[in-house]
Amino acid sequence: MTQSRPRIPEATVARLAVYLRVLTGLAGGGRSTVSSGELASAAGVNPAGLRKDLSHLGPCGVRGVGYDVATLRDRIARVLGVEQSRACVLVGIGNLGTALADYAGFGSRGFRFVGLFDAAPARVGQRIGGQPVRPMAELDEVVAATAATIGVIATPAEVAQPVCDRLTTAGVRSILNFAPVALAAPPEVDVRQVDLSVELQVLAFLGQQRSDAAGSLEVLA
Structure with a gap:
């Protein structure tokens, strides 16, 4: 009897789709490897969160080397079912x-x-x-x-x-x-x-927060 694949949290699935987009772009640009820091930064997450997300896929990277771009891209694509129409x-x-x-x-x-x-x-x-x-x-x-x-x-x-x-x-x-x-x-x-x-309102709020913070620093200076 085959074991069922562990369920991946919905939020992680959403981030895997972002990693796939980034990796596809890197592969198209000729990159062969990428560090967890680079991939996390490009995807807008922190490295620890990235590694936790990728742990659902099994061993992926090599310490000190990073991730093979094409291999990781293909593995995420299989998990997300991209090869299916x-x-x-x-x-x-x-x-x-x-x-x-x-x-x-x-x-x-x-x-x-x-x-x-x-x-x-x-x-x-x-x-x-x-x-x-x-x-x-x-x-x-x-x-x-x-x-x-x-x-x-x-x-x-x-x-x-x-x-x-x-x-x-x-x-x-x-x-x-x-x-x-x-x-x-x-x-x-x-x-x-x-x-x-809603997304535009969130962006407007974040932008206003940055402006307010910058204004406060100017006053303190």
Whole structure:
């Protein structure tokens, strides 16, 4: 009987995706090795946190040498399942949805949009990123035909919950929500929230803190 792989915490998975992005960039630039300090700095974490995250993958680096960039990149990619092609559907083809649908970088990370949907008749039939925009009436059919398990919501807040309900009813089990509203989903459905306005507010607050701290130092001087 084979043992199941230990569960990796969600926060660690998110950071592994960042490490993968950094390592892919380093490999593309011709780097063969990287120290834990360099990788941690590029990923925005501390070295101890980096080493703890990578401990979930088993032995990775060599003391005094660091990490082999290509080896670590490939190991993280396998853990995250990047080598698998995951079918996704996107609902909401406004400015943000259009940008997401037209972004070619998702393909290199193992994600492909198999269906784009919008409720506005004026958008139905348009082609974005090689895919036609379909009416919402075709959502269930496309999800079933493509075995899509990931749904991306880029709609206005007031319609995001009904869209979430439609996606889960159709069989989608993972949702990435860009609408500025919290969604209620069944326990078996994973929901990740990306609220751009909140992120901007956090950045503004941090910037103000730095300005206040600098002002205080000037007064003390």
